[in-house]
Amino acid sequence: MCAILRIALLECDELVGDLKKEYGSIGNLYKIFLEAAAVKLEGSGLHERPILDISSYDVVNKQEYPDVENIDSVFLTGSQKVVLITGAGRGIGRSMALQYAHAGVASIIICSRTMSELKEVESSIQAIDRSIRVHTYTVDVTSESAVKECASAVYSNEGRLDILINNAGGSAAWTPLGDSDPKEWWRTFETNLQGPYHFLHAFLPLLVRTAKENDAVVDVINVASVGALEVLPGASAYEISKLALLRLNEFVEAEYSGLGVNTVAIHPGGVVTRLSEQELEELGDFLTDTADLAGGWAVWFTKGARTWLNGRYACVNWNVDWLEQMKDEIVEGGRLKVNLVM
Numbered sequence: 001m002c003a004i005l006r007i008a009l010l011e012c013d014e015l016v017g018d019l020k021k022e023y024g025s026i027g028n029l030y031k032i033f034l035e036a037a038a039v040k041l042e043g044s045g046l047h048e049r050p051i052l053d054i055s056s057y058d059v060v061n062k063q064e065y066p067d068v069e070n071i072d073s074v075f076l077t078g079s080q081k082v083v084l085i086t087g088a089g090r091g092i093g094r095s096m097a098l099q100y101a102h103a104g105v106a107s108i109i110i111c112s113r114t115m116s117e118l119k120e121v122e123s124s125i126q127a128i129d130r131s132i133r134v135h136t137y138t139v140d141v142t143s144e145s146a147v148k149e150c151a152s153a154v155y156s157n158e159g160r161l162d163i164l165i166n167n168a169g170g171s172a173a174w175t176p177l178g179d180s181d182p183k184e185w186w187r188t189f190e191t192n193l194q195g196p197y198h199f200l201h202a203f204l205p206l207l208v209r210t211a212k213e214n215d216a217v218v219d220v221i222n223v224a225s226v227g228a229l230e231v232l233p234g235a236s237a238y239e240i241s242k243l244a245l246l247r248l249n250e251f252v253e254a255e256y257s258g259l260g261v262n263t264v265a266i267h268p269g270g271v272v273t274r275l276s277e278q279e280l281e282e283l284g285d286f287l288t289d290t291a292d293l294a295g296g297w298a299v300w301f302t303k304g305a306r307t308w309l310n311g312r313y314a315c316v317n318w319n320v321d322w323l324e325q326m327k328d329e330i331v332e333g334g335r336l337k338v339n340l341v342m
Helices: 003-010 013-023 026-035 091-103 115-128 144-157 182-214 236-259 274-279 281-286 291-303 320-325 327-332
Strands: 082-086 107-112 133-138 163-166 218-223 261-267 312-315
Touching: 082 091, 082 182, 091 107, 091 115, 091 163, 091 291, 107 115, 115 133, 133 144, 144 182, 163 182, 182 218, 182 236, 182 261, 218 236, 218 291, 236 261, 236 312, 261 291, 320 327
Parallel strands: 082 107, 082 163, 107 133, 163 218, 218 261, 261 312
Antiparallel strands: none
């Protein structure tokens, strides 16, 4: 979902009422929000600015499809690409690691707080391709010293980094501000914003060096959320921290695009994870996407130097053929970035 949808709806109470009536409840309406990036509001008269049309379900996907499926694809085989993924012990991060194994990268670095989970992922990677170098690091992303120690090991063991995926995330219990636990609320920011900052701070020099030495583009994927564009009561810590991550992503583009760094922030789909099971039970009926969709999308993004998405937000549910077709409109219109539309 794009911010334009949120803004358009907020500008027309009558339209919101009509949508609620049509879809039966605010829950069903939110499901539409999750599945659509924007809607074409023909005749609404809300504003003159054209809207990306994703009203057709032909451009929305819930699971892997040929354009992003990498099970039989080995387009990175023979390359020396090194990938680092945080929060890789389970869920979306695990799927991303396995997708890159299928894609045939040279080395996969997986980080999380639980070594037993990492070892299981390592075994799964080696079952796919035993030639891939796998490094496992227990890292609390909120710890500057732990991230620096991990970076030192990567510099020493690999000496390059082609792809950094900031996937680790967390959420405080969804509760109104006045009832929230201040420490738990701020811990969400430490995980969702400080964590990516620590890894960017530690690894951007290596990313830049890799780009320069290989005359190539290197990639960063920051796993954000459609929640960054919403205001759901009780979700302040999670949604504000993810919104801040979108802006951090834009700063990476502003400061490092000239040095070969290509960055994108993504909504990884509505995937059932331990986080969603514990904290987001009210959205459980809407979490019907597969983790493999996010993994396949990540490989698709990093396989083709898609610099036209640099600094932008994307949803993995969007069909990549459609996204490619909208490339000129996205770039020329300055779309998929955090802006105030008046």
